[in-house]
Ligand code: 13P
């Protein structure tokens with residue numbers, strides 16, 4: 001089962017044992033964290049047989065006043081109500097597509113809802129149906145840690161030559177830091193373009209907070225070597241790096257990872273190849289470099305979907321990404337043999353927190369004129385975060401390249 005707090009975080013002095021235990025139980029909050037709190041109010045019972053009808057009735061009653069966005073990793077029971085589905089990039093672009101909607105209900109995780117709030121008008125209100133839907137990767141880069149890292153880079157004399165490139169999967173203050181320091185946001189769909197842009201602006205990149213997406217993109221798509229990359233560990237003094245290492249590096253990778261994709265292993269790729277003759281292995285770039293190196297194709301969730309759609313009938317696929325999406329693809333393409341890369345890797349626990357009771361509760365509250373679970377980003381942070389997001393949206397669109 002994918003745990004909410006990564007082992008590193010539980011060991012961190014910033015997260016007390018009690019807080020970590022409560023968060024693992026899905027309760028409580030960490031005020032310094034991207035992750036949220038319990039959902040307030042009376043949730044409908046999950047056993048209520050009328051939940052689907054209630055959600056449709058509330059959505060109909062709200063009409064054009066509500067716009068529901070759904071990330072591909074959401075449950076089927078939720079995704080059926082999305083007006084638009086997509087990966088993080090598509091949803092960031094689409095968030096502002098309905099300026100007439102008073103409410104944006106974001107079926108995804110906290111950092112996505114924050115980005116939607118930053119990119120939509122101040123009259124629009126963004127709602128996350130369960131405030132507990134955070135992201136363990138986003139929590140691996142905290143504002144104070146990133147500011148400390150910037151000081152370390154300054155002391156090594158490399159901050160002026162470094163451009164921050166920050167994965168969408170990050171808290172708003174990290175995006176704000178990025179914008180303020182001349183950097184750009186990226187997603188798994190456009191990381192290559194963002195890195196190329198960054199290397200046109202400076203000599204080095206500080207890539208936050210997913211070391212794997214940073215390494216995979218730099219090595220596979222930009223042709224850098226593994227030796228060009230160093231790993232900055234925020235839990236160690238000076239990131240665990242010497243000044244010489246920082247000066248020699250081209251890519252300074254933040255030590256962070258996705259607790260779902262980080263569980264796929266190279267041995268699982270070997271096993272599925274033995275088990276399913278002729279299988280093609282397609283994985284998300286949040287997987288480790290060893291896994292990505294063994295796969296046939298690598299790309300964002302949107303890329304994975306398009307590849308499976310275009311594949312010939314009778315072809316066999318093993319997919320290394322979140323289970324809700326893999327199950328949906330298998331159901332939608334019964335003419336293709338689709339297997340999950342590894343049966344012991346589970347759903348993203350935080351994405352999965354958005355379920356039908358929470359969605360019904362959010363929509364019915366809106367019908368009654370009550371906005372619950374609103375996500376807002378303070379304008380002092382949002383102005384710089386918007387700068388970094390707008391730089392991303394201005395990059396020419398391209399899809400993560402594959403590899404045969
Ligand atoms: P994409 O939506 O960019 O494929 O990222 C996957 C993910 O982990 C979102 O949390």
Ligand code: SF4
Pocket residue numbers: 073109134135136137138169258259260261322348349350351
């Ligand atoms: Fe975060 Fe990974 Fe879940 Fe995406 S899949 S929300 S990166 S933990």
